[in-house]
Amino acid sequence: MSDKDVPGFEPYDGPAGGWGALGAVARALSGQMAIARESIALHKVNQPQGFDCPGCAWPDPKETSSFEFCENGAKAVSWEATAKRVKPEFFATNKVADLWNLTDYTLEGLGRLTHPLVYDHASDTYQPIGWDAAFERIGAALRALPDPDMAEFYTSGRASNEAAFLYQLFVREFGTNNFPDCSNMCHEATSVGLPQSLGSGKGTVTLDDFEHCDAIFCIGHNPGTNHPRMLSTLREASLRGVPIVVLNPLPERGLERFTSPQHPVEMITNRSVRIASTYYKLKIGGDVAVLKGMMKYLLVEDAKALAEGMPGVVDHDFIEANTSGFDALVADVEATEWHAIERKSGLTRAEIEHAAGIYARASKVIVCYGMGITQHAHGTENVQQIANLLLMRGNIGREGAGICPLRGHSNVQGDRTVGITEKPNAALNEGIRKTYGFEPPVEHGHDAVAAVIAIREGRSKALVALGGNLAVAMPDTEETFAAMRGLDLAVHIATKLNRSHLIIAKESLILPCLGRTELDEQATGPQAVTVEDSMSMVHASAGTLTPASEHLRSEPWIVRGIANATLPDTKVDWDRLVGDYNLIRDDIEKVFPIFYDFNKRVNVPGGFRLRVAASERAWDTPDKRAQFLIARGLDEDEPLGDDDLMLTTIRSHDQYNTTIYGLNDRYRGVTGRRDVIFMHEKDLAARGLRQGDRIDVFATGVNVADGKERAVRGFTAVAFDIAEGSVAMYYPEGNALIALESHDRRSGTPAYKSVPVRIVASTLPADPRDKRKASHAVA
Ligand SMILES: Nc1nc2c(c(=O)[nH]1)N[C@H]1C(S)=C(S)[C@@H](COP(=O)(O)OP(=O)(O)OC[C@H]3O[C@@H](n4cnc5c(=O)[nH]c(N)nc54)[C@H](O)[C@@H]3O)O[C@H]1N2
Ligand SMILES: Nc1nc2c(c(=O)[nH]1)N[C@H]1C(S)=C(S)[C@@H](COP(=O)(O)OP(=O)(O)OC[C@H]3O[C@@H](n4cnc5c(=O)[nH]c(N)nc54)[C@H](O)[C@@H]3O)O[C@H]1N2
Ligand SMILES: [Mo]
Numbered sequence: 107m108s109d110k111d112v113p114g115f116e117p118y119d120g121p122a123g124g125w126g127a128l129g130a131v132a133r134a135l136s137g138q139m140a141i142a143r144e145s146i147a148l149h150k151v152n153q154p155q156g157f158d159c160p161g162c163a164w165p166d167p168k169e170t171s172s173f174e175f176c177e178n179g180a181k182a183v184s185w186e187a188t189a190k191r192v193k194p195e196f197f198a199t200n201k202v203a204d205l206w207n208l209t210d211y212t213l214e215g216l217g218r219l220t221h222p223l224v225y226d227h228a229s230d231t232y233q234p235i236g237w238d239a240a241f242e243r244i245g246a247a248l249r250a251l252p253d254p255d256m257a258e259f260y261t262s263g264r265a266s267n268e269a270a271f272l273y274q275l276f277v278r279e280f281g282t283n284n285f286p287d288c289s290n291m292c293h294e295a296t297s298v299g300l301p302q303s304l305g306s307g308k309g310t311v312t313l314d315d316f317e318h319c320d321a322i323f324c325i326g327h328n329p330g331t332n333h334p335r336m337l338s339t340l341r342e343a344s345l346r347g348v349p350i351v352v353l354n355p356l357p358e359r360g361l362e363r364f365t366s367p368q369h370p371v372e373m374i375t376n377r378s379v380r381i382a383s384t385y386y387k388l389k390i391g392g393d394v395a396v397l398k399g400m401m402k403y404l405l406v407e408d409a410k411a412l413a414e415g416m417p418g419v420v421d422h423d424f425i426e427a428n429t430s431g432f433d434a435l436v437a438d439v440e441a442t443e444w445h446a447i448e449r450k451s452g453l454t455r456a457e458i459e460h461a462a463g464i465y466a467r468a469s470k471v472i473v474c475y476g477m478g479i480t481q482h483a484h485g486t487e488n489v490q491q492i493a494n495l496l497l498m499r500g501n502i503g504r505e506g507a508g509i510c511p512l513r514g515h516s517n518v519q520g521d522r523t524v525g526i527t528e529k530p531n532a533a534l535n536e537g538i539r540k541t542y543g544f545e546p547p548v549e550h551g552h553d554a555v556a557a558v559i560a561i562r563e564g565r566s567k568a569l570v571a572l573g574g575n576l577a578v579a580m581p582d583t584e585e586t587f588a589a590m591r592g593l594d595l596a597v598h599i600a601t602k603l604n605r606s607h608l609i610i611a612k613e614s615l616i617l618p619c620l621g622r623t624e625l626d627e628q629a630t631g632p633q634a635v636t637v638e639d640s641m642s643m644v645h646a647s648a649g650t651l652t653p654a655s656e657h658l659r660s661e662p663w664i665v666r667g668i669a670n671a672t673l674p675d676t677k678v679d680w681d682r683l684v685g686d687y688n689l690i691r692d693d694i695e696k697v698f699p700i701f702y703d704f705n706k707r708v709n710v711p712g713g714f715r716l717r718v719a720a721s722e723r724a725w726d727t728p729d730k731r732a733q734f735l736i737a738r739g740l741d742e743d744e745p746l747g748d749d750d751l752m753l754t755t756i757r758s759h760d761q762y763n764t765t766i767y768g769l770n771d772r773y774r775g776v777t778g779r780r781d782v783i784f785m786h787e788k789d790l791a792a793r794g795l796r797q798g799d800r801i802d803v804f805a806t807g808v809n810v811a812d813g814k815e816r817a818v819r820g821f822t823a824v825a826f827d828i829a830e831g832s833v834a835m836y837y838p839e840g841n842a843l844i845a846l847e848s849h850d851r852r853s854g855t856p857a858y859k860s861v862p863v864r865i866v867a868s869t870l871p872a873d874p875r876d877k878r879k880a881s882h883a884v885a
Contacts (some may be wrong), residue, residue: 113778114778118359121365121378122360126772128367133768160516160623161176164329165639165644166639166712179335185214185762185767186621187623190215190217191218193221197232203230205603213605214602216603219384222615222618223234223615225613225614233772235615240615244672245670246671248568248595249590251567254547256566257282258570259570260569261288262572262574264290264515265661267517267691268635268691269665270520272680275525276668278538278547282672283529285528289522292514292855293480294485294855295479295489296480298853299489300511301435301727302727302733303732304720304733306721309511311721312641313339314505315506317342319506321472322340323351323461324382324476325393325474326859330360330364330773331773332512341364344381346404349464350384351383353396353461356826357827358773365377379853387828388828388829389452392450392452392829394740394742395450398491398737399444399447399455404756405689414419428725431733431734465495470504471496472501475492478859479492480853483742483849484850486853496509497734503721516639520644525697525698530546540696541693551583551691558846567592569597570597572599573600577605578605578606578764578841581849581856585846589607590611591611596609596613597885599619600619601620603766618655618658620660624651628685628687645712646708664822697796700717700844720732744848747862750807754859754860755835755839758770759774763837782821782835783801783823785825789831797823800821801865803835803863804864805855808847812845814845816845819868819869819870823865840861843861844857848861
């Protein structure tokens with residue numbers, strides 16, 4: 107059977123970027139935007155005077171002189187600045203039961219929300235409501251809870267620092283630390299793992315470091331799709347001759363070659379620049395094995411060099427002066443056998459030693475990583491092994507070297523910095539006490555998994571969501587949906603309609619807010635907000651577009667409204683703060699001294715960098731030294747049954763998390779569908795399957811330990827150059843296979859990237875020409 111026989115699948119030979127990217131932008135724009143809005147908006151993205159791109163958290167170059175082209179940034183902007191609207195008339199004629207049958211793609215594609223809405227049980231419709239009436243209902247429902255800990259306050263990482271700061275302040279004055287947050291599903295393994303290793307929970311590099319490094323490792327992330335502006339950085343490094351080593355079970359085109367739309371000659375001559383110098387297709391969950399193998403090689407080479415009277419390969423002076431735990435790490439690494447490393451990683455010893463050789467010969471190394479590392483049952487340990495590898499050669503805290511976690515949402519890192527955390531430390535609590543004179547709750551609250559479990563068990567009865575699409579983003583689609591139907595109150599502050607809004611509680615409200623592209627006018631005039639990128643740079647963002655509707659309000663204004671209605675004796679002057687966001691920033695500085703001179707420093711184009719102590723080799727750990735921390739064994743995940751495969755759930759090129767912009771995944775050769783599963787030819791053959799066959803996927807192991815069947819059915823298999831034993835499908839289609847209990851015990855991060863599955867021919871009729879629309883594939 108040839109590739110052509112699968113409708114909508116045809117391997118893509120081109121580079122990342124290039125003309126394909128330009129074409130995709132044109133299509134995204136023509137579908138969503140009025141021409142006038144488009145030309146204004148795109149020229150203001152990531153400019154010193156404009157708004158921060160609502161796409162990814164990759165930093166901007168210091169001088170953004172020309173419009174920095176990014177296909178997926180353009181999609182994110184046009185998706186928000188769309189001319190489409192979903193108005194009360196639409197809701198009046200479409201019952202929620204009917205909306206439920208629309209796909210996620212269609213739901214958000216309806217356009218921007220225009221009015222505050224409240225759900226009416228009698229007619230099964232959402233109906234318009236005034237802002238004050240909405241706040242009163244929310245306040246009354248929250249005050250009626252027997253205990254503030256029975257409410258969950260979710261944040262998605264689009265919220266600005268100002269909105270997130272006010273939100274956490276309100277929630278703490280209300281009396282709980284229940285802060286489920288999108289970063290709990292994302293880089294929580296980093297936020298837990300790195301403070302233990304390095305004393306700082308953030309990346310240690312800046313964009314400048316990429317100009318000075320002499321090797322880059324990219325582990326478990328896909329920048330061509332998720333951080334496209336990073337390709338320009340990698341391209342520059344490649345042209346400088348810097349080796350770029352990739353560890354990824356899939357051949358991601360953006361990590362292979364790139365044609366920069368910023369470079370006319372490259373475009374006209376159709377030339378591309380190679381990105382990876384070496385690409386290792388390891389098995390899903392094989393990262394710890396590779397990292398230990400690399401460390402093993404370093405130790406052997408070190409001993410050899412020292413015996414010959416040469417300088418060691420390991421930086422003993424650095425280790426002596428800066429770290430603890432090295433001897434224990436050596437013992438662990440030496441005890442790990444090569445045959446186990448090879449089996450677990452799917453790579454040969456020679457391949458791993460080659461990678462380690464590149465690492466050893468480079469004097470300044472940056473390791474970048476993403477969800478391929480964090481979303482495993484042992485995600486925290488994975489992150490810590492990367493830190494170990496870097497510490498071994500003193501690759502932290504000096505120019506051109508360091509650790510670079512690629513954050514998700516454009517302000518997910520900032521939201522955490524300004525207090526969105528279920529585990530507040532003493533300094534945060536003291537800052538609030540001192541600034542506002544109320545006693546914040548000190549007992550730890552719920553993260554995302556704990557919140558959904560509390561809702562499932564009826565211990566939590568209210569959910570307020572500052573953005574996001576919690577129900578669809580979480581594992582265990584069916585159980586999460588069912589749990590949320592048991593809520594007394596569900597409030598969604600959102601720009602666009604999504605499935606979480608259709609999971610109806612006793613009382614359900616949708617509060618439509620301004621997006622980042624839009625003008626935010628308050629009592630003292632137009633306001634700017636601030637965001638923090640993946641490299642701890644804080645800068646201002648000011649929207650310029652006319653709001654999508656006159657009824658939209660900013661997130662800070664909405665939080666103010668909820669706070670005033672919920673807390674009759676509040677100690678915070680909410681109206682004053684929201685009238686002038688400079689005052690919010692003054693308060694952020696009072697609670698978090700790291701923001702000293704906030705308003706002054708953020709007024710400089712490009713903003714300022716928040717201090718990351720580890721970048722200066724100041725180790726904020728109990729013994730004030732960086733720690734080598736051991737991961738027991740090589741298992742990142744639960745063991746796999748004999749006939750099982752390991753499934754990973756990934757993003758297509760046409761999606762932003764649960765937002766589906768389109769049904770294509772250009773670089774992986776998929777057009778017009780999302781119901782595919784990428785498999786190695788041999789894994790197909792071993793099951794008597796061929797490309798194009800329809801298959802059913804059954805969860806096994808940890809995900810069915812509770813005795814419940816979890817399955818998705820009727821997906822089409824495509825033969826792909828993925829590591830053997832590893833299979834991939836899209837998120838959120840795969841979420842129905844993952845139990846809430848399948849998460850990293852230390853950080854709570856769901857194991858979205860390691861789902862043991864059994865794959866069999868589908869019981870549904872075989873019909874490869876059936877181009878089903880991407881449905882919300884709940885079995
Ligand atoms: N356009 C766009 N931009 C985005 C997003 C989006 O959805 N669309 N999402 C944003 C968010 S919230 C986030 S968190 C980031 C996500 O950015 P990424 O971390 O790039 O996210 P994923 O698509 O989940 O891709 C993870 C990569 O890990 C690989 N992988 C899977 N399992 C393993 C493994 O076991 N080991 C290794 N080494 N690799 C593995 C996959 O093949 C894939 O290439 O992007 C942000 N930016
Ligand atoms: N299987 C699987 N599941 C995953 C992942 C995975 O890799 N695999 N990744 C996980 C990760 S890394 C993350 S971060 C989560 C994402 O989880 P979320 O952050 O909860 O999800 P998003 O899809 O980003 O949220 C989209 C919604 O945000 C709203 N929105 C957009 N812009 C704004 C705004 O400016 N303000 C407000 N108030 N609302 C806005 C819109 O209504 C839109 O429908 O998903 C997680 N789930
Ligand atoms: Mo994320």
